Amino acid sequence: MAHAKPLATLRSATGIPTGRLAVWWVLASEVVIFGGLLGVYLMHRIGHPEWADAAAHTQTWIGALNTFVLLTSSFTAVLAHQAAEKGNGKEAAKFLCFTILGAMTFLVVKSFEWYNEISHGYTITANTFWSFYYTAAGLHALHVIAGAIIMGVVAFDAFRGRELHRVELIGIYWHFVDVVWIFLFPLLYIAK
Amino acid sequence: MADTVVDVHQHEHAGHDGHHDPHWIVKYLWSTDHKIIAMQYLFTGMFMGIIGAYMAYVFRMQLAFPGISVPGFGQVSPGEYNSLITNHGSIMIFWVAMPVLIAAFGNYLIPLMIGADDMVFPRINRLSYQIFLVSAIILLASLFVEGGGFGGAWTSYPPLSAEGDYNQTNLGSSLWLLAVALEFVAFLLGGINFITTLMNSRAPGMKAYDIPMVLWMIVIASILFMLSVGPLIAGAVMLFFDQTINTGFYDPTRGGDPILWQHLFWFFGHPEVYVVLLPAIGITVDVIATFARKKIFGYKLVLYTAVATGVLSFFVWAHHQFIAGIDPRMANVFTITTLLISVPIAELLFVMIATLYGGSIRLTTPMLWALAFIAEFLIGGVTGIFLGASGADIYFHDTYFVLAHFHYTFFPIAIIGTFCGFTYWFPKMFGRMMNDTLGKIHFWGTIIPFNFIFIPLFVLGMGGQHRRIYNFQHFPELAGPEMYSLRQIATISLLIMLAFQAVFFFNMFWSWFKGEKAGKNPWKANTLEWTTESPPGHGNWPPDQMPVVYRGPYEYGHPDREEDYWPQHLPS
Amino acid sequence: MERFLIQASTYAGSIDGVIMLIALLVGFWFLLAEGIFFWLIWKFRARPGEKSQYLTGKEKHVKRWITIPHALVLLCDVFIIIASVRVWYDVKQQLPEADSTIRVIGQQWAWTFQHPGIDNELDTDDDIYTVGDLHVEVEKTYHFQLQSRDVLHSFSVPVFRLKQDAIPGRSITGWFQATETGDHDVQCAEICGIGHGIMAARIHIEDAQTHAQWIADASAATTP
Numbered sequence: 001m002a003h004a005k006p007l008a009t010l011r012s013a014t015g016i017p018t019g020r021l022a023v024w025w026v027l028a029s030e031v032v033i034f035g036g037l038l039g040v041y042l043m044h045r046i047g048h049p050e051w052a053d054a055a056a057h058t059q060t061w062i063g064a065l066n067t068f069v070l071l072t073s074s075f076t077a078v079l080a081h082q083a084a085e086k087g088n089g090k091e092a093a094k095f096l097c098f099t100i101l102g103a104m105t106f107l108v109v110k111s112f113e114w115y116n117e118i119s120h121g122y123t124i125t126a127n128t129f130w131s132f133y134y135t136a137a138g139l140h141a142l143h144v145i146a147g148a149i150i151m152g153v154v155a156f157d158a159f160r161g162r163e164l165h166r167v168e169l170i171g172i173y174w175h176f177v178d179v180v181w182i183f184l185f186p187l188l189y190i191a192k
Numbered sequence: 193m194a195d196t197v198v199d200v201h202q203h204e205h206a207g208h209d210g211h212h213d214p215h216w217i218v219k220y221l222w223s224t225d226h227k228i229i230a231m232q233y234l235f236t237g238m239f240m241g242i243i244g245a246y247m248a249y250v251f252r253m254q255l256a257f258p259g260i261s262v263p264g265f266g267q268v269s270p271g272e273y274n275s276l277i278t279n280h281g282s283i284m285i286f287w288v289a290m291p292v293l294i295a296a297f298g299n300y301l302i303p304l305m306i307g308a309d310d311m312v313f314p315r316i317n318r319l320s321y322q323i324f325l326v327s328a329i330i331l332l333a334s335l336f337v338e339g340g341g342f343g344g345a346w347t348s349y350p351p352l353s354a355e356g357d358y359n360q361t362n363l364g365s366s367l368w369l370l371a372v373a374l375e376f377v378a379f380l381l382g383g384i385n386f387i388t389t390l391m392n393s394r395a396p397g398m399k400a401y402d403i404p405m406v407l408w409m410i411v412i413a414s415i416l417f418m419l420s421v422g423p424l425i426a427g428a429v430m431l432f433f434d435q436t437i438n439t440g441f442y443d444p445t446r447g448g449d450p451i452l453w454q455h456l457f458w459f460f461g462h463p464e465v466y467v468v469l470l471p472a473i474g475i476t477v478d479v480i481a482t483f484a485r486k487k488i489f490g491y492k493l494v495l496y497t498a499v500a501t502g503v504l505s506f507f508v509w510a511h512h513q514f515i516a517g518i519d520p521r522m523a524n525v526f527t528i529t530t531l532l533i534s535v536p537i538a539e540l541l542f543v544m545i546a547t548l549y550g551g552s553i554r555l556t557t558p559m560l561w562a563l564a565f566i567a568e569f570l571i572g573g574v575t576g577i578f579l580g581a582s583g584a585d586i587y588f589h590d591t592y593f594v595l596a597h598f599h600y601t602f603f604p605i606a607i608i609g610t611f612c613g614f615t616y617w618f619p620k621m622f623g624r625m626m627n628d629t630l631g632k633i634h635f636w637g638t639i640i641p642f643n644f645i646f647i648p649l650f651v652l653g654m655g656g657q658h659r660r661i662y663n664f665q666h667f668p669e670l671a672g673p674e675m676y677s678l679r680q681i682a683t684i685s686l687l688i689m690l691a692f693q694a695v696f697f698f699n700m701f702w703s704w705f706k707g708e709k710a711g712k713n714p715w716k717a718n719t720l721e722w723t724t725e726s727p728p729g730h731g732n733w734p735p736d737q738m739p740v741v742y743r744g745p746y747e748y749g750h751p752d753r754e755e756d757y758w759p760q761h762l763p764s
Numbered sequence: 765m766e767r768f769l770i771q772a773s774t775y776a777g778s779i780d781g782v783i784m785l786i787a788l789l790v791g792f793w794f795l796l797a798e799g800i801f802f803w804l805i806w807k808f809r810a811r812p813g814e815k816s817q818y819l820t821g822k823e824k825h826v827k828r829w830i831t832i833p834h835a836l837v838l839l840c841d842v843f844i845i846i847a848s849v850r851v852w853y854d855v856k857q858q859l860p861e862a863d864s865t866i867r868v869i870g871q872q873w874a875w876t877f878q879h880p881g882i883d884n885e886l887d888t889d890d891d892i893y894t895v896g897d898l899h900v901e902v903e904k905t906y907h908f909q910l911q912s913r914d915v916l917h918s919f920s921v922p923v924f925r926l927k928q929d930a931i932p933g934r935s936i937t938g939w940f941q942a943t944e945t946g947d948h949d950v951q952c953a954e955i956c957g958i959g960h961g962i963m964a965a966r967i968h969i970e971d972a973q974t975h976a977q978w979i980a981d982a983s984a985a986t987t988p
Contacts, residue, residue: 006308006309006310006311006312006314006731007308007309007310007393007735007738008303008308008309008310008311008312008389008392008393009310009312009313009393011308011392011393011394012392013391013392013393013394013398014391014392016391016392018312018388018392018393021388021391021392022312022313022384022385022388025383025384025387025388025418026384028418028419029380029383029384029418029419029421029422030422031422032418032419032420032421032422032423033422033423033425033426034422034426035422035423036422036423036424036425036426036427036456037423037426037429039423040423040426040427040430040452040456043452044447044449048447051447124433124437124439125437125438125439125440127440127446127447128439128440128441128446128447128448129447131430131433131439131440131441132441135429135430135433135439139426139429270958270959270960270961270962271958273961274955274957274958274960343957343958344955344957345955349915349916349954349955351914351915351916351932352915352916352955352956352957355915358872358914358915358957359957360957360958444931444932444933444934445932445933450916450931450932450933451931484808484816485810485815485816486816486817486819487818487819487820489819489826489830490820490822490827490830493830515856515918515927515928515929516916516929516931517928517929517930517931517934517936520852520856520857521857523852523856524849524852527845527848527849527852528845531841531844531845532841534837534841535834535837535838535841538793538833538834538837539830539834541797542797542829542830542833542834543830545797545800545801545804546829546830548801548804548805548808549804549808549819550808550816550817550819551804551808551816551817552808552809552810552811552814552815552816553805553808553809553810554810555805555809563801563805566801567798567801570794570797570798571794574790574791574793574794575790577786577789577790577844578783578786578787578790581782581786581844581845581847581848582848582849582851582852582856583778583779583782583847583848583849583850583851583852583855584779584782584783584786584848584851586779586851586852586855586856586925586926586927587779587780587783587922587925587927588783589927589953590918590920590927590953590954591953651768654768654769655768655769655922656768656769656922656923656949656951658920658951658952658953659953659955660955660960660961661951661960661961662960662961663961663962664961666961666962666964667949667951667964668949669769669922669948669949670949748816748818749815749816749817749818750818751818756815756816
């Protein structure tokens with residue numbers, strides 16, 4: 001749909017492009033959501049040392065693998081941004097597709113991991129540690145899915161050379177998703 | 193970058209030339225125009241307000257005349273009573289105060305007052321309203337499902353709210369929670385739009401201190417909302433899981449903690465008070481400056497105290513939980529922070545009062561509402577001190593004193609603030625003046641009964657009457673005849689107040705079609721929205737006449753000028 | 765405050781004292797602010813041909829009108845904080861030596877009271893359980909252990925000015941000492957479901973003799 005942008009969108013009284021400004025505010029609101037959840041989890045974890053027994057059943061090496069996958073996908077997002085800066089939409093779209101591939105890999109690994117855990121009886125209602133585990137990781141996975149979908153749209157546009165500035169914006173968001181995982185991984189997997 | 197601007201400009205111009213009227217559905221229901229979206233929020237908010245008022249009418253009748261068959265409802269059962277008070281609170285805060293004060297006025301005023309043609313993300317703006325509408329529909333639907341609407345109070349404390357066995361409104365409570373969560377999403381989207389628009393899309397020449405106060409307040413409120421609601425969203429997901437798939441986040445027998453929800457809720461809930469308060473203060477400040485023909489007494493003072501209030505509001509939440517079983521030592525800390533917040537709030541009121549000094553005050557209807565805001569909010573403010581002081585709160589907690597206190601804050605905010613803004617900007621919104629005589633009849637018919645509703649409730653609270661009790665016959669000390677007469681005074685005053693709202697609606701519709709034509713600037717005000725047509729067309733100004741700003745918004749009574757106002761867009 | 769409801773505990777007077785102190789201080793500010801407010805509206809009403817003054821609020825002698833009240837409000841806050849924290853400490857933070865201990869259990873929608881019985885010790889065979897009636901002796905210090913079986917409740921005795929939430933999974937200890945005999949309301953002050961409005965109880969404050977008689981009667985009734 002052709003949509004004429006209002007003059008308001010093109011102004012930049014702060015000097016920061018409107019899109020980037022908005023993405024930072026989105027991230028600010030996301031930070032407090034994850035911050036709230038992880039803060040609550042930490043308080044509970046300190047109050048319940050016995051949760052370490054439950055945490056011992058998480059598979060650290062799968063978590064580590066997923067960390068690696070996400071970090072790599074963030075790297076390709078940076079490459080996509082560089083290509084977009086140079087005005088090379090096709091190149092940017094290619095790297096974005098690599099990032100989407102990373103997101104898919106992450107989700108596939110995650111679903112095998114969860115399938116394994118659930119079949120061993122560690123469901124979301126097993127105890128409150130597992131409730132937190134599935135809620136926090138699930139909320140993060142939702143962000144991965146949403147990010148992958150938006151990235152697909154951006155890559156589609158970028159391939160046609162449209163809206164190249166959005167490559168940077170989705171990149172910022174993707175780094176944030178990555179950083180959230182960097183917090184989740186030690187808190188849910190490593191701390192035993 | 194500069195090239196693109198020119199391009200789009202020309203493109204838009206072409207669009208204007210080849211103008212054709214879209215279908216009315218597209219125009220009014222699928223529009224991305226900020227003014228239409230503001231109207232959608234405004235009228236949805238008013239509609240929800242009527243429902244909230246109807247609920248108040250039903251449960252007030254039950255309280256004053258227990259057991260009667262309420263006209264228009266029938267006999268009230270205890271479950272229905274709980275559901276009515278819960279949804280009255282939720283509706284009035286989330287579906288009336290927020291959409292009207294922040295979304296409607298924010299959407300309408302931000303682009304117009306900063307000299308822009310629209311919000312920066314018009315389609316996100318439309319999405320925000322659509323999500324809001326869905327949330328309102330879900331909330332209303334939750335009242336009619338099996339088991340009835342949720343009845344665990346708007347604070348929704350678990351375990352009562354988490355377990356169907358305890359609240360007996362299984363589906364109703366889940367739908368309520370879903371509606372609230374969707375409403376939060378709508379306002380997050382809207383808030384990002386407001387903040388970005390104000391930061392980036394100001395007219396050339398408009399510096400930070402040239403922004404009208406109401407916009408600052410709406411944007412500070414959006415930031416407060418955005419930063420406080422996150423933990424509650426996480427908490428709401430957890431509560432939703434507790435309700436639906438039987439996790440144990442708030443269940444003490446399974447390692448959870450019911451108090452956790454209270455922390456998350458009030459960490460949001462207290463800033464939320466300021467989220468709705470600040471826009472109302474902003475509207476009042478603007479209206480007072482216009483009708484006192486005065487520069488506001490210390491622009492930066494107002495701005496910084498508002499920011500200070502906002503920051504402090506993140507550190508006071510546990511004053512709602514003094515006796516909730518938290519560590520008693522924490523109460524001392526929160527007593528101190530809570531009482532400190534009285535300083536910036538008092539200062540805001542002092543500044544508003546001081547602005548009157550040396551003015552030339554014209555008592556038009558909007559000005560009466562603005563002055564009433566100050567007079568009534570003062571009562572709400574000072575009674576809050578009793579509740580913030582932990583020692584006094586042991587007694588007052590959860591009594592009608594609390595109820596009367598926060599109605600003395602929320603009524604000025606949500607009702608007086610809305611009427612103040614609505615009567616002030618009505619000429620701009622609809623191009624015609626409202627009838628002043630009818631406006632004043634409505635004003636006095638609302639303000640006087642309002643005081644007679646809630647002053648008796650203060651007295652009942654001091655007599656030890658607790659909230660959320662549907663019938664006092666089981667409490668001999670609360671069932672005396674003098675207590676019933678106080679309750680009846682409150683209820684009858686409510687009926688009088690509601691009756692006077694008919695005057696408002698008549699005035700609104702009559703003036704909309706038959707009122708006197710307003711012209712561009714009927715109030716001789718300075719801000720940019722008064723420089724365009726009433727009502728403004730699509731794009732607000734013709735593309736070649738976008739305003740440029742030369743001075744602050746409150747240059748009234750300047751000695752260098754013959755007229756007592758000096759619009760922002762006029763070159764010196 | 766006694767005009768609204770009698771004071772029947774040792775700390776009711778001091779809680780009402782805080783309320784009175786706040787009423788005086790904020791009452792003063794309230795009347796002052798409203799007085800100035802209405803005076804200004806009258807004094808500076810619009811008169812034909814007169815223009816408003818141009819004051820920015822930046823001059824020092826004008827700013828005083830805000831900064832001095834600002835400091836005074838802060839000072840009043842300090843007084844209120846001190847008074848409030850002292851009373852709070854007495855009522856909630858410290859526990860005086862108990863003459864007797866009772867247990868208060870909230871559930872949907874009734875209060876159960878566990879009295880210690882003849883041996884004056886809780887959790888022994890001669891404990892007396894009652895539903896909806898709490899019997900205490902005047903001028904004796906009681907500890908109460910507050911518990912809940914299901915949702916949040918709040919144990920409120922308005923004549924004592926006492927209120928405390930009951931939380932499932934926890935036992936919260938508090939204290940009171942009654943100062944005069946009589947029968948009064950106990951309310952639940954936290955919404956607890958459909959029956960919140962019927963969750964009433966009575967507290968019977970008795971002199972030593974009546975109380976001993978009640979214990980004897982109740983024990984005789986429960987032990988076969």
